[in-house]
Each structure stands twice: as C-alpha cells, then as structure tokens.
Amino acid sequence: MPLSKLTRREREKQRQHNEILDGALELFAKKGFHNVSMHEIAGKTEFAIGTLYKFFNNKEALYKALMIRESKKFHTAIGMALESKKDPYTRIRDYVKAKSEVFRDNINVVRLYFAETSGASFNIKSGLESEIKQRYEISLQKIGNVFKEGIQKGIFRDLDPFHLAVSIDSLSNAFLFMCLEKPDKFSYDMNLVLLDEIFFKGIADSNFHSLGKDHND
Amino acid sequence: MPLSKLTRREREKQRQHNEILDGALELFAKKGFHNVSMHEIAGKTEFAIGTLYKFFNNKEALYKALMIRESKKFHTAIGMALESKKDPYTRIRDYVKAKSEVFRDNINVVRLYFAETSGASFNIKSGLESEIKQRYEISLQKIGNVFKEGIQKGIFRDLDPFHLAVSIDSLSNAFLFMCLEKPDKFSYDMNLVLLDEIFFKGIADSNFHSLGKDHND
C-alpha cells in the first residue's frame, strides 16, 4: 500500500500521533522524562489523557516512540549526506554539515538524544532503547563505508574504516557541543576547518594532497 | 591536633558517609536517579532513612555529593597523569591510560557520570551540576597546557591547544566506550595504537618523527 493511500481516518490518526509527539518533545527536552507528567502533555497537546493512552500504552511507550521518531529524522538527514554521489571526502564533510544543522535547529532535542545515547539511559526500562543504538550503529557503518571507499580511492590512509567512523563521529559531536557551550572558542563555521586540520590532514594519504586545503563552504 | 588526625567519631562519620555513597552509587548506576528511592538506598546501605537525612539534606544532595566524589576521583587520577614530569606526548598517553583504567574499574560510575555530563542533566535541579562541569573544564585546560608545551617543544604542530584537548578527550572517550560495547572490535590495549595512527600522526610536527612509532606500552 503506497504511503499516500491511507484512509482519511488513518491520516487523521497519523496527524494526531505526531501532534502528541511534538508537544511531548518540547516538554521532555525542556524538563526531562521524569519531570514531565502525562497531565502536562495532555494540557500542552490539548488531548485528553485518555486519548494519549489510546495512542501509547504508557508514558514510556510515548517517550520511546518520540525518541525513535527523532532518531529517524536525525539519521535520515545524515544518511542522505553519506549516500550521495559525491566523492568520499565531500560526503564526510556533508555529513558533518548535516549534523551541524540538526544541532543548530534542534538543540534541545539533541541534548535529550545524547542524554539517552551517550551515558546510560534510565528513562526506558526495557532494553528497547537499543533500537536507537541500532540506528546509530547503522549510521556508523555508513560512515565507515564512505571511508572504505575513500581508502580504496587512495584519498585516506589505510586505516580501519570503522575506527575512522567512530573518530569523525565523536570529534564532530565534541566540536558541536563546544559551539553551544563555548561560542567564543568554537563556531559552527569553524568546525570543518578544525576537522581538516586535526583529523583529515592526519589521515590523508600522503600521495593525495588536496584534503582540507582549498575547500570552500 | 593536626588536620589529618580526625577524632574517632569523625572518622566513623566519614566511613558511614562513604558507605552511603557506595550503596547509592551502585543503585543509581544501575537504575538512574529517579528510579531509586531513599527507602531503597536505606535498605541497601543498612541505614535507617532518617540516618540518610542526617548525612544529606535530601535525595538530590546525596546524589550531588556522590557525583562530586566520583568526579573528584576521576579528575584526580587523570590530573596526576597530566602533571607529571614526563614529556608532553607521554603525558597525554598517560592521561589516556589513566582514563582507561577508570573505565575498566568503574564502568557503572562512568556510565552514570557521562549520562550526567554529556547530554542534559535533569537530575539536579539547582545549577550546581556546573560544579562537575567545572572540574571537567579544568581537566581540559590541563590537557591543553600539555599540548601547548608540546607545541613549544616542536613535538606537535602549531594548532590551538584547547582544540587538541577537546579532540583527544572525545576520541579517547569514544574508543573507551567502544571497548565496552564492541569488545570484538576495540580493546583497551589497542586504544593507544589507534590514537597514534588516527590522531597523533596527524598533529605531529613534520620535523619530529618519533610519534606513534616506537612506543611500547
């Protein structure tokens, strides 16, 4: 069944479902899972509490659905950058740029997302948060594949692509968080230059000299 | 009476104080702040609830004391590595090794600690969690100073020392977390080699050739 062929009723449901998640996101991002009540979500979304429970079995399920939706958006955005037809180096840079934009535009969501993935997640009791980790895993693999290609093309030195993926991921995250917390020392525009200097230069194949030199963004 | 010579009573107090934090740590690390009750902590530590409140004004204060204690331990350990008399490159490597050990030995604490610092903390309402961030800040500065010295000595390229600090910090964290989650792809012993290949080689001054070549750990 094509996506567009939902009945009116189903489309309406879908819309309400998303409205609930939108309202909940705002609250969770501001106050955290445990400091937001279902009553509060009902108030913000203008649905009855009972209606929330029609859509989600419980508070945890609502939260999980929310995190999954956001994680999908996030990984779709960076997935597109990574899977374009451009050269590997540019795709990595595009990936960083895409992530930058997500950080800029949804900073609260981002904090919530990283609270959920970096350390230990205590909000969703069941091991279901792994669903989010899986998506992260896939993105890492995609980054790794780009590096693999880059290595094959002689752009990058022959290092483990997955290691490189983990590296660019953590470095770019760190720089992006620094943009938030130390805007005097870090800026979004600077991040790519930084990565060039600190990361790409070091992993560039010595026979390939253009990395981080004459790119214009 | 010298400062270090606490009375028996005071020593006893200190011991109990730490016993409470030990028990609480185990619970918080396993279940998160909001999923642990004071009743539970009382049970685990075998103190009465009232006794907990003699030591800590409220649950939040207990949690905060715990996080500060652990953060102190953590930053003391890595601070010692960073402030030794060794050459800058070795000090950075020692810092990574020290952090490795903390991760190996206190994995639960580490997850709790990073849940508290990476994303958004919704556990401690008062802005006092900044106390933990400050300690992190200081450590970053110390790392930066080592890089500065390394640059002056011609070991590292002339890059912003603070940027380098942020880089090595995030890279090493990422690798360490990977050791936990993908022990097949990452091992503690491998981390230094990885950093050499991916990070140090890239930031090494081209006139200085020994980095990441013949170090034996």
Place this chain on the structure above:
Amino acid sequence: MPLSKLTRREREKQRQHNEILDGALELFAKKGFHNVSMHEIAGKTEFAIGTLYKFFNNKEALYKALMIRESKKFHTAIGMALESKKDPYTRIRDYVKAKSEVFRDNINVVRLYFAETSGASFNIKSGLESEIKQRYEISLQKIGNVFKEGIQKGIFRDLDPFHLAVSIDSLSNAFLFMCLEKPDKFSYDMNLVLLDEIFFKGIADSNFHSLGKDHND
C-alpha cells in the same frame, strides 16, 4: 444560562466539595488540625486521597476553605439578625439569640472556630486567617451600628458603639461557653435575662425605662 443554574457536573462538584468539608469538619473539630491526616479524611469521606487534592491544593487549603465556609454561615446568621427592621435593642437580642442557636447546633464547629480566632492560630501559616478575622470585624461593626442607632434614638447611653459591640460580643460568648461547661449554672434561655440585668440595664439611657423589663422570649 442563569448563574444559579449550574450544570449537573458543577452541582455534583459542589456537592462533593461540601461532603469533603463536612467530613473534615467532624475530624478537625474532634482532634484538631495537626492530629488529622489526609489519609483519615479520605477514609471518612470515602474519597481517594488524590481526589481530595483535586478539590484542595493541600491540607492547609482544605482547612482554610472549611473555616471560611463555617465562618460565613456563622456571620450570615448573625448578620441577618442585626440587619432586620426591628428596633436596636431587639436586634441586639436577636443577634444573641442567633448566636445561641449556632452554639447549640454546631458546638464542635464553634469550639474549632474559637480555637482559631481567640488565641493564636498556628494552623494556617499564610496570613490568610485574617480573612476570618475580617469577617469578625465586619460583624462587630454591624453590632456597633445597631448601638449607634440605639444611642441616637435615646435607647442607650452615649457610649462608644464599638466598645459596646465588643462588650456584648464577649459577654454573650462567655455566657454561651458557660452553658456548655456549666449547664447547672447557665442555660441558653437564661442568657438574655442575664445580659439584661448585667449589661443592658447599665447602658440604658436613664430616660428610657423599658430595657430588660418586660421582654418576653
């Protein structure tokens, strides 16, 4: 929809609101604010604790609402006596009679009410208990106005009407309390005679001879 025509839902709410206050009154009057728990009130009124909190923000608010309701009842009753068309002397007597009836019928409330107003109230922290004192104030003013009229009409000697109001209020209260505690020495029926002999005779204008002589109740 006229104001008086509440919806069925609103009327139901009103009824429950009063049921809670009724149950709470019984308990508070018997045991005092601090010796009654919300759990107890929930049990007596057969509402869930949470329901009590739907109606009243906290225990204090419940207590305050109760005291205000009772105080309104009380002052409405005596206010009607004081504002009738009858002659001043009769209105004062009617006021005493009205108060007598309240004492007879709601002795528990009365004790609670006077515990709250006579000495020091430590039950309601916010200065809102003044709301009750204000109502008392207004009643005193009304009594004073009746005396004023009586003085102008030459029924009472030219004394400060407010002083007279305070006097009749305290005297009648004292006699009424005595009826409770010494029914052998005081009776409700006797109170008016007593007041005639001890109070009204003394404040009667010497040119006006009928006070306290041939009244029949």
Place this chain on the structure above:
Amino acid sequence: MPLSKLTRREREKQRQHNEILDGALELFAKKGFHNVSMHEIAGKTEFAIGTLYKFFNNKEALYKALMIRESKKFHTAIGMALESKKDPYTRIRDYVKAKSEVFRDNINVVRLYFAETSGASFNIKSGLESEIKQRYEISLQKIGNVFKEGIQKGIFRDLDPFHLAVSIDSLSNAFLFMCLEKPDKFSYDMNLVLLDEIFFKGIADSNFHSLGKDHND
C-alpha cells in the same frame, strides 16, 4: 521539709527544669505546639534531647508542665489582687490591672494560654488540660467571692456573683485583646474607665454612688 531546704542537687535540677520550660515557652509561643520539635527545644535550651526526656516523659508532658507553670504564675498574680484587704470594688479593679500587666509583659504566652483555654485544646490529648481549667475555675470563684462581699456591703446590686465574675473576666479579656489588635481604639489605661462606664455603673447599687466616679489610677 521547708521549701528552701532542697539539696544542692535538687536545686540544680529545679533550675534546669525551669530553664527548659523557659526555652520551650519562647518557641511554643512563637510557633505553636506542633511547629516546634524536641530537637529545636534541645538546641535553644542547650540541653541534649535525652536530657529533656529525663525531665519530661514526652513532648506533651513538657508542654503540659509549661502551661501549668504559666497558668500558676498568672493565677497567682491575679489571686493576690483579689485577696488583698482592700474594698471589693478596688480589688476587682486591681485584678483587672494585674491581668493588664500580664498581657503587656507576656503577650505571646497569653495568646498561647488563651488558645489553650478558650476554644478546644488539641495539643494535649489526655483530658489533663482540665488542670488548667480548674485553676481558671478557682480564679473565677475568687472573683465571685469579691462580688459577693461587695453585694453584702451594698456596693453592687444583688446579682449572681458568679455571673458577675464571668462577666468581668470576659469583658476585661476582650478589652485587653483589643488593646493588642486595635491600639488606636483601645489602650490599657482606658480599660478601667471603659469597665466603669459599661459594667460597674450598671451593676452598682443605686444607693451607692461613688463607683467609677472619682477613682484615680
């Protein structure tokens, strides 16, 4: 054994006993029975909590002992006025003056005392508060006796002396409380004049003309 012949130990005990009550009084008068903790009393009096329990079996017993001590002081003061050799009218006036002074000097205690006696006492669960009421009873009797003598001497009209006692007691209390709450309308000095005008004039025997006329205070 004469009162003065207590052993040093016993006198010391007595002193401590009173010190505890002094500290407790200050706290209870300010905050009420239920808003003062034993811990607080221990702090204020600089005794250990255990010591408080050596002197008083429990918090209630401490409170009761306190109220009885204060009530004794109070009734001793007014008893002395009532039992002097002066003429009945003067003794009643002296009694009012004595009460005035107590009000002026110990207003907090007074409020606490009246909270305990006027309405319902919810602080002392056992019916033991009657001990305080008994003392009040005795004072009322003494006032009654003075009136009786006054009636026999032809100073007061032939009314029930006990009724008169209750009357002067409640009137003077009311005026004294008004001094606290409406110092613009009532003053301690004025009270006797007021009582003369409103009370004594009315109960004076018509053959005895000096009441409330040429007294100088």
Place this chain on the structure above:
DNA sequence: CATGAATGAGGGTTCATTCAT
C-alpha cells in the same frame, strides 16, 4: 470513541523517642 474524574501506590521527608556509649 473521546473524555477527564477518580484512584491509591509509592514517593520524599520529618521528628518523637530510644538506647548504647
């Protein structure tokens, strides 16, 4: 089907009292 009033388990916290030192 949507609603939101009602529920009550369970949370954090206090404090009168005990008892080992």
Place this chain on the structure above:
DNA sequence: AATGAATGAACCCTCATTCAT
C-alpha cells in the same frame, strides 16, 4: 548521669493509569 546518633512510623503529596460516562 548525660548525650545525641540512630531509628522508622507516619506524614503530605504526586502522578501514571483506569474506566464510567
């Protein structure tokens, strides 16, 4: 005899969830 650390019952209150309307 004096101490005050330790206790834990009981408090007030919140909020996820249910279900009659």
